[in-house]
Amino acid sequence: MSKRRVTCLGTAAFLFFYACSGASAQLFTPEQTIGRAHAYEGAARPRSQIATVFVAWDNGLLANICAVDGKNYVKLTLISGPCGQVVYLLPGTHQLSLRYSIGTAGASPTIPIRVEAGKTYHVVGTRVAGDGRRDRVATSVNTMPQGFALTYKDVYPAYYAKTNRPNARINPDDAK
16 A cells, blocks of 8 residues: 555656646746756866757757766756756767656657857757657757857747747856
């Protein structure tokens, strides 16, 4: 009997966290909820020496970057837990461990990405209809145009939809 209660409690907590994450995100500003990190050893480097990689929470699909090359660099955030939405990388090829969530369903692919210094990359998850039992997520990487300035609205467009909330650029110097 006690095992069943623990299982139900664990399941209830899991469902509550994912069901409420979108609602909770409306209570906090993106600056408070978006996890960002320099995913390399040593001191933070200038923007011209690093690449910026981000995911967006859009169309009901919550996207997170959970690890780079097998290591989690993001500190706990209010909404996404130990995963983040923006990482700064040194040039080269890396493995990104992602997490996509929609309702109580999710996917956790690991993808290769090759990045260049001074560029910004948007990792896009697209929900694809499955075989009737489950959907899948297809992942692609878009290189943003030269001079692109990443803002909180790029990462969390639903927060800014149909409102006049002030937007701001995401500064790599603010990452932990």
